[in-house]
Every structure is written in structure tokens, then in C-alpha cells.
Amino acid sequence: MAKHQSPQELLPLTPPVFHILLALAEGERHGYGIMRDVAQQTDGALQLGPGTLYGCLKRMLAAGLVEESDERPDPALDDERRRYYRMTALGKRMVRAEAQRLAGAVTVAMARLAGESA
């Protein structure tokens, strides 16, 4: 499973992977925390189900985009121990590259569509 992919092969990132990385940009989170942050980022448009979330995390761990930090309770929820995830250096590079790619696409889109509606 853990093939060594070159960073370029991972691009473009799928929307769930991109948003999960963004959620981890501000610090480590547990699974449910990631899901809530992603929903917030996207205004509720992207609701990650448990299977999708942990499937993505599994692949991201294998690709080295994220790593597990430790298991501890979330004081805001209850005293059950939750697994926390954090972004790796490679993850940070990838999410930057993806954001740049998207920004480029947006610039092109703005330029080409500007004449239409205005």
C-alpha cells in the first residue's frame, strides 16, 4: 500500500483530502473535529461520513500527508480518548501546492468569464 509517490503524483488533491488538510492547518484534531471543521469551511456543503473520513485518513497516512499524534480525551466533549491527527511537512507542502493550483485556476476563470456577465 505504502508506495513512495512523488508529491506531484498526489496533485490535484481530491476535495475531501484538501479540506481535511486545511482543517489540520491550524493544529491537530481528532476525527470528529476534522469533520466539523470541514463542514464549517465549506458552509455545510461537504459533510464527511465516517467511512469517507477514515478512508481518506488511511490513504493520507500511507502517503505521508498526515501522522497520528496521540490518543487523549477532548475536554470539550467528554472523557473518552480520541485519536488525534496532525499534518506532516509533506502535507503542508501539498496543501500549499493545491491552493496555488486552485488560485491559478480561479485567475484564469475570472479572466475568461469577466466579459460574460459584466
Added chain:
Amino acid sequence: MTSESYPMSGFCRLYSVLLYAYPAEFRRQYGRSMEQFLRDRCRDLARRPGGLALLRFAGQVMADWLRTTIRERAAVWFAGRKPAQRSSVTEWACTLLIYLFATTTLVQAYVVPTGSMEGNLLIGDHILVDRMVFADPGPLGRHILPYRQVERGDIVAFLYPEDIRQTFVKRIIGLPGDCIRLENGQVVRNGRRLVEPYVQHIASQPDPYRDNFPLAPEVFTTPRGRDMFQKHVRSGEVVVPPGMLFALGDNRDNSADSRYWGFVPREYVVGKPMLVYWSYDAPTAELEEWTLDHVIDVAEHFLTRTRWKRTFLVPRPQRAEEVGGAR
């Protein structure tokens, strides 16, 4: 686990079972986290008013489950490495178990063995019966599950009251309290003549028992049929007692139905035919059991004797029209 309302904890428990559909490795790694995820989400939703959000969430989770079990299994499959021998066997056993649970509780496959519903269901139609729709899930589940009462005009699969090893499919004509009689082959219900677009008449000769039920003297009935005649005929009409249903075949002149063997107890109702998934033109006896001859026959004639037009046909509900003044 924190205190939660009943449907939520039930849903969480169901999800714990559904997790067995994932590959074992995945389940070991993330199963506990996923259960916790679900509990957290349920708790958050419970703080907000309205049961609709929970219902929508349940739908999302089921869709997510279906998609990702397939995806994770495919990932294991394509990883090239064979999973350990032991696990691959138990894995598929688990999947099979869940499949069996689904096919016995939610739907059931069934072959139409007789022509009594001819016109709508043919001999050799392989149908899926929706077992949920008429199964009372209790006061709480009634609001969540797609449950409804049996209505007049419903096509229903039920256990044959005289021999519950057999399943019959007929149309419900009378509910408890209804007065039923036939006049020249036409049903009169509560004094109103029914115009039934789905019925077919094929008989060349009149049969007073069959066509003017229950006026003519009984010729041949089963014990339950006799019981109906003795206790539930009032002024030339059958009165359907509480908890019972009166069912007739659409192929009205050639159908062994409530006229001959009495009422169908409500609790014998299995469900509603929802889909013809395969229709194969073969004699009744061969359809009942998969003998070697039948297997060879199907292998030889699968393409020609399958009624392709009927494959994936959904039986449509049809209602009778009532004419004539009420009493």
C-alpha cells in the same frame, strides 16, 4: 456512552454491526473511532430541535457506508497482496451474514407459482417482496420506518392460512368490517359495485359458487373456508372480522382465494411485491425447486425464455372504482 434517546442509541448499535462489512484490517484500525464519530454526531444533532436532521444524517451515513465498504474492499482486492487466508474466509462470511440479514428482514425473493394473478404477475416471475412496509415496527419505529396499513387494492404476499409453508400473492379486496359479495363475477363491497381494471375473466362457463359468492351452496371449501361460511355470512354477504383480510386473485375465474379458503389473518401478511427481477417462462413444478433438469433448462433457454420486458418491472398499484349508491 452518554445518555441518548432510543432511536439514536439503536442507530449507533446498528452501525457497530454494519462495521463488519469493512475489511478486518480497516475495522481494527478505525472501527472504534468511527463508532465514536457517530456518537459525537448524534449527540450534536440531539441538541438541535427536529427529528428531520437525524433522519437525513442516518441517510447520509448509510450512503457513506455503502460507498466506502465497496471502496475499502476494492482497495484490499487491488492491493495485489492476498489478505491472510483466515481473514479472507471470515471476511466473506461476515459479508454473507449481513447480506442474509438484509434478505430475510428487509426483502425476500419469491417465485410466482400459479396463474391466479395473471394479467399482473405471471407464472415464473421472480419477485422481491418488501417485508418492511406492512411489518408494524412498534409505536416508535412507526414514525421512522416506511410503514403503512394494508389498504384495499394492495397486492400482498402472505402465508397461505391452510399451510403456512406456502406463500401466496393476491389482491386485498376487503378490510375488517367490509361486507363482500360477488354478483355475476363482479365484486360488490359495502353495497357498491367495484369496477376493477386489473381483473381478467377467462371462464367460458358460469360457476355459481365462484361468480355469485357466497350465495350458492358451498361445493368445495377447506376447514377455514367452512368456518367463514358458518360464522361470517350475514344476509348473503361475507363480513370481514377484525384482524382479518379478504383477498382475491386478479385472474378471477381461475384463482383459489378467500372464496375457497377463508380470510387471511393480518399477521400472516409478509409484504408487498416491489420488483420483478427475473421472469422466466417455465412450468410451475420446475420453478419450485432447482432440480438438475431445471438448471440445464435455464442454461439452455435463458436468453429465449426469459421475459425481458418484465425484468425489473415494478408492479403498479391499481385501485378499483366504486359505482352505485352506498347503503
